[in-house]
Amino acid sequence: MTTPAPSAGCESNALPVLRERGQREVFCGLTGIVWLHRKIQDAFFLVVGSRTCAHLIQSAAGVMVFAEPRFGTAIMEEKDLAGLADANEELDRVVDRLLARRPDIKLLFLVGSCPSEVIKLDLSRAAQRLSTKHMPQVRVLNYSGSGIETTFTQGEDACLAALVPEAPEADDRTSPSLLVVGALPDIVEDQFHRLFAELGIAHVDFFPPRRAGNIPAIGPNTRMLVAQPFLGDTARAIEARGAKRLGALFPFGAEGTTAWLKAAADAWGVSELDFRRVVAPHRERAKRALARSRETLAGRSIFFFPDSQLEPPLARFLSEELGMRALEIGTPYLNRDLLEAEMKRLPEGARLSEGQDVEKQLDRCRAERPDLVVCGLGLANPLEAEGMTTKWSIELVFSPVHGFDQAGDLAALFARPFARRAALKV
Amino acid sequence: MQLTVWTYEGPPHVGAMRVATAMKGLHYVLHAPQGDTYADLLFTMIERRNARPPVTYTTFQARDLGGDTAQLFKSAAAEAYERFKPEAMIVGASCTAELIQDDPSGLARALNLPIPVIPLDLPSYQKKENWGAAETFYQIVRTLAPKRDTAHTPGARKRCNILGPTALGFRHRDDLAEIRRLLARLGIEVNVVAPLGASPADIARMPDADFNVVLYPEIADVAARWLERTHGQKFTRVIPIGENATREFIEEVAALAGIDATAVLSDPDSRLPWWSRSVDSNYLTGKRVFIFGDATHAIAAARVAAEELGFEVVGLGTYAREFAREVRTAAEKLGLTALVTDDYLEVEAAIAALQPELVLGTQMERHIAKRLGIGCAVISAPAHVQDYPARFSPQMGFEGANVLFDTWVHPLVMGLEEHLLAMFRDDFEFNDAAGASHLAAHQTAPPIPQAPTASEILWSKEAEAELTKIPFFVRGKARRNAERFAAEQGLATIQIETLYDAKSHFAR
Ligand code: SF4
Numbered sequence: 001m002t003t004p005a006p007s008a009g010c011e012s013n014a015l016p017v018l019r020e021r022g023q024r025e026v027f028c029g030l031t032g033i034v035w036l037h038r039k040i041q042d043a044f045f046l047v048v049g050s051r052t053c054a055h056l057i058q059s060a061a062g063v064m065v066f067a068e069p070r071f072g073t074a075i076m077e078e079k080d081l082a083g084l085a086d087a088n089e090e091l092d093r094v095v096d097r098l099l100a101r102r103p104d105i106k107l108l109f110l111v112g113s114c115p116s117e118v119i120k121l122d123l124s125r126a127a128q129r130l131s132t133k134h135m136p137q138v139r140v141l142n143y144s145g146s147g148i149e150t151t152f153t154q155g156e157d158a159c160l161a162a163l164v165p166e167a168p169e170a171d172d173r174t175s176p177s178l179l180v181v182g183a184l185p186d187i188v189e190d191q192f193h194r195l196f197a198e199l200g201i202a203h204v205d206f207f208p209p210r211r212a213g214n215i216p217a218i219g220p221n222t223r224m225l226v227a228q229p230f231l232g233d234t235a236r237a238i239e240a241r242g243a244k245r246l247g248a249l250f251p252f253g254a255e256g257t258t259a260w261l262k263a264a265a266d267a268w269g270v271s272e273l274d275f276r277r278v279v280a281p282h283r284e285r286a287k288r289a290l291a292r293s294r295e296t297l298a299g300r301s302i303f304f305f306p307d308s309q310l311e312p313p314l315a316r317f318l319s320e321e322l323g324m325r326a327l328e329i330g331t332p333y334l335n336r337d338l339l340e341a342e343m344k345r346l347p348e349g350a351r352l353s354e355g356q357d358v359e360k361q362l363d364r365c366r367a368e369r370p371d372l373v374v375c376g377l378g379l380a381n382p383l384e385a386e387g388m389t390t391k392w393s394i395e396l397v398f399s400p401v402h403g404f405d406q407a408g409d410l411a412a413l414f415a416r417p418f419a420r421r422a423a424l425k426v
Numbered sequence: 427m428q429l430t431v432w433t434y435e436g437p438p439h440v441g442a443m444r445v446a447t448a449m450k451g452l453h454y455v456l457h458a459p460q461g462d463t464y465a466d467l468l469f470t471m472i473e474r475r476n477a478r479p480p481v482t483y484t485t486f487q488a489r490d491l492g493g494d495t496a497q498l499f500k501s502a503a504a505e506a507y508e509r510f511k512p513e514a515m516i517v518g519a520s521c522t523a524e525l526i527q528d529d530p531s532g533l534a535r536a537l538n539l540p541i542p543v544i545p546l547d548l549p550s551y552q553k554k555e556n557w558g559a560a561e562t563f564y565q566i567v568r569t570l571a572p573k574r575d576t577a578h579t580p581g582a583r584k585r586c587n588i589l590g591p592t593a594l595g596f597r598h599r600d601d602l603a604e605i606r607r608l609l610a611r612l613g614i615e616v617n618v619v620a621p622l623g624a625s626p627a628d629i630a631r632m633p634d635a636d637f638n639v640v641l642y643p644e645i646a647d648v649a650a651r652w653l654e655r656t657h658g659q660k661f662t663r664v665i666p667i668g669e670n671a672t673r674e675f676i677e678e679v680a681a682l683a684g685i686d687a688t689a690v691l692s693d694p695d696s697r698l699p700w701w702s703r704s705v706d707s708n709y710l711t712g713k714r715v716f717i718f719g720d721a722t723h724a725i726a727a728a729r730v731a732a733e734e735l736g737f738e739v740v741g742l743g744t745y746a747r748e749f750a751r752e753v754r755t756a757a758e759k760l761g762l763t764a765l766v767t768d769d770y771l772e773v774e775a776a777i778a779a780l781q782p783e784l785v786l787g788t789q790m791e792r793h794i795a796k797r798l799g800i801g802c803a804v805i806s807a808p809a810h811v812q813d814y815p816a817r818f819s820p821q822m823g824f825e826g827a828n829v830l831f832d833t834w835v836h837p838l839v840m841g842l843e844e845h846l847l848a849m850f851r852d853d854f855e856f857n858d859a860a861g862a863s864h865l866a867a868h869q870t871a872p873p874i875p876q877a878p879t880a881s882e883i884l885w886s887k888e889a890e891a892e893l894t895k896i897p898f899f900v901r902g903k904a905r906r907n908a909e910r911f912a913a914e915q916g917l918a919t920i921q922i923e924t925l926y927d928a929k930s931h932f933a934r
């Protein structure tokens with residue numbers, strides 16, 4: 001089996017990049033808490049922020065099914081702004097009360113917000129202080145999910161980067177281990193686990209772990225596969241611990257997943273024949289699952305508003321495997337290191353834009369009338385009302401989309417808006 | 427610092443957005459970081475609005491701090507004016523921008539825009555959403571409808587303004603339609619409705635009315651008081667929720683307009699009184715109900731529940747501290763102490779301890795009730811997408827009363843069914859796991875609710891078993907009564923006999 005040749009002319013990321021600065025219509029990094037708190041089952045995320053921050057998480061989550069979710073906001077009030085000493089004292093009090101009520105918590109993240117950053121409340125010192133106080137029951141770490149520093153998925157990057165120093169040192173005499181980086185749904189992790197085992201890669205760890213006590217060891221014999229394109233800081237922090245990153249396409253679609261697995265297989269010296277034997281049935285199954293959506297999507301144009309940084313790999317998947325035509329690929333931030341392989345495969349003729357000026361971008365979108373617009377929740381209904389077909393981008397980070405067995409689901413997410421249009425006769 | 431999991435209200439600038447989004451021809455320039463743009467989805471998703479809120483966010487970043495955030499604000503305001511050509515603009519800061527003290531008001535003034543620019547000062551670290559909406563509405567009215575030299579001369583037909591409906595309000599669209607219908611039947615002309623649907627030019631016309639109808643004091647009270655002081659417009663105090671309040675409202679409006687309302691006081695479409703008197707409703711008598719919401723809706727619901735449905739109100743509370751006094755007074759009239767809190771865990775604890783048969787609340791209480799296995803209807807914001815229905819479903823006026831009857835009775839087990847459940851409790855279809863027949867098929871009865879307060883009292887095996895034979899919808903009450911009785915009598919253990927002793931003791 002050969003991976004398809006990159007489309008001609010794209011060898012040297014030939015796409016010009018349109019850089020924009022203006023009003024951005026994206027969430028801040030706090031949003032990542034919505035999925036991270038489900039992933040690490042004994043961690044709690046305490047945002048140190050304002051009522052706005054609390055309201056954002058509540059609104060972005062959309063559902064409030066958890067009675068006592070493992071996140072909350074310490075809402076700063078007038079008197080907390082008066083003096084930092086008092087703010088620190090207040091924070092300690094809130095944390096004490098929280099930990100007393102939630103003995104199940106083993107790891108506490110203090111999450112910085114715009115207000116805490118602006119008043120220069122030093123959460124790393126607070127985390128140290130509180131760690132000393134509550135160890136060994138609870139470890140306290142900190143990161144910033146503020147909107148002045150992080151955009152949407154960058155919150156996960158900041159969180160995971162803060163977790164890296166907690167990983168034990170791996171013994172450098174042991175045989176190499178594989179580290180998959182990025183919060184994935186448990187079912188996807190399990191699928192990858194089975195695939196790696198079939199390939200003969202026995203020692204595989206996932207980062208973040210499902211429980212705070214199981215942070216995998218990292219060392220020079222660690223080989224890392226990054227599962228999400230927005231984890232630049234985390235990847236660098238892990239590399240700084242001696243680990244080696246295996247560059248590849250991201251595991252979206254049959255081709256992306258094949259290339260991603262191949263990077264690991266090559267590092268483990270798996271023969272071409274063995275790789276093909278193991279992967280081919282899964283790959284074929286993924287391709288079969290794509291066929292139906294392809295009928296709907298082929299030839300249609302798509303326009304991405306910036307949101308999760310998943311846009312470049314998704315544009316590659318949708319154009320190569322489903323025949324869509326990308327008009328604009330907007331991304332909040334172009335993570336060039338991690339996207340090296342992806343950049344070579346971006347569809348020709350597309351406009352790559354980094355950053356945002358939402359009004360100008362809407363002008364372009366209206367002028368081009370794409371068949372499908374991928375955008376955030378604030379824009380979707382207004383664009384539908386203008387007669388456009390949209391796909392809310394937040395679903396792409398809230399649902400299992402990685403790997404062979406989710407390739408069909410991922411494609412279906414894009415096909416469904418068309419199916420709905422066709423079904424409705426009102 | 428206050429530890430919060432779910433909040434009843436957003437920050438005050440979200441209140442300002444509710445006013446701006448309700449109006450036409452008004453634009454809001456908000457100095458705020460990118461994450462704050464989440465607020466757009468409240469309107470486009472929860473309320474399914476088909477246009478973006480008229481808000482420009484500056485979305486400053488860390489690298490702009492200390493540098494040119496002020497310049498950023500100025501260019502954002504200038505570009506917003508060029509692009510949207512609004513008739514008036516409101517400008518302000520969100521929580522983060524409040525800290526960097528860029529003075530949006532001065533910056534906007536420096537632009538010399540050819541339209542009124544209204545600065546908002548909404549202290550994010552002290553105030554909340556409803557306050558922000560009220561303050562914004564007040565500032566808009568005061569700027570655009572200033573004192574006039576010549577007094578307004580009343581015309582032949584009396585005219586009023588309707589104040590209070592906003593975007594994202596709980597049933598505001600339908601309340602407005604119902605109240606308009608009522609006023610039309612009274613022969614009263616509506617001059618301006620604001621904020622919903624009003625343009626800045628409409629606001630300027632507000633002094634042309636003879637009086638004001640205030641539907642939601644949380645939003646319109648401050649503005650109404652100012653209009654009374656400045657333009658001599660009296661305003662209504664009765665909130666027309668429920669049959670009786672609607673009639674009082676009609677009388678109040680008639681008095682303000684100097685007209686005779688006798689013909690309108692009875693509406694052929696008012697069905698609540700007969701629905702409540704008909705024998706099938708007997709079973710509603712004394713149903714124990716817990717009520718929580720904003721002040722207006724909570725107070726009104728308590729009255730309707732007690733007077734018009736014959737429920738027993740066992741708890742009443744609000745998250746709206748600005749109106750705590752009114753809610754306390756209403757609670758005292760019912761012999762209760764009002765629960766005034768914005769900590770939903772406290773509300774949950776109160777509901778768990780009281781074990782009501784019905785909860786009337788916000789989306790938070792809906793979730794609490796679901797967890798505790800208690801029926802619930804939503805009566806107040808904050809509400810979620812399914813509480814913005816496609817159908818006409820007002821809370822106010824005679825039709826509103828009809829709607830209240832239907833929606834509050836729906837979650838309860840129905841009259842005859844209640845008896846059948848009691849008689850054939852072991853029947854495979856009627857057993858606990860079945861739940862009320864007209865509700866979701868897979869709905870199961872909750873585990874026996876535990877009253878957390880009475881945990882020292884033990885239950886004998888036999889009494890526990892007997893308890894499970896009591897239908898689930900009264901089981902919580904039976905458990906609570908037995909425990910209360912045991913506590914009063916100083917009993918350590920509850921036997922079967924205790925259960926029946928308690929039953930007779932509390933049978934009134
Ligand atoms: S009922 Fe559903 S949609 Fe509404 S608030 Fe609850 S979880 Fe959200």
Ligand code: SF4
Nearest residue numbers: 028053113114147461
């Ligand atoms: S952008 Fe900043 S202030 Fe706004 S919700 Fe995010 S962290 Fe909070």
